[in-house]
Amino acid sequence: MATYIYETIPQTEGEAPKRFEIKQSMRDAALTNHPETGVPVRRVITGGAGLMGVGQTAPVSSGGGGHCGTGCGCH
Template identity: 45%
Template sequence: MPTYVYKNLETGELYEIKQSMRDEPLTQHPETGAPVKRVLSTPGIAFRGSGFYVTDSRPQSKGEGGQGGGGE
């Protein structure tokens, strides 16, 4: 289950609440009953650069290291 971040509209405090992706966003904190709103946040992991996917396995161009240069 994903973790969503909610903000208390009265105090500004942030909460992390686990709930199903199919559940509707909460409008009240489940324990205190205070009004809350779901906040967008960045994911915990980000893939950047090449080499993370099968489709990224392409040959390197000349000058990017590996083969194709340097004398002995």
């Protein structure tokens, strides 16, 4: 089960969206309404936990001369 963040879609001018979390299967469709209140909602995309490539680091170039210095291979 994944935890997703949703926020309410304001229905009146000046109304602030309210965020909440809900656990859903990745196979479940995104919610369109709050499960308790029925208010329209949208899924919020947030930054990940940075787990992709854990344990792998890119080499860093220490020189200048046209290198970006991030190990991207642009030299």
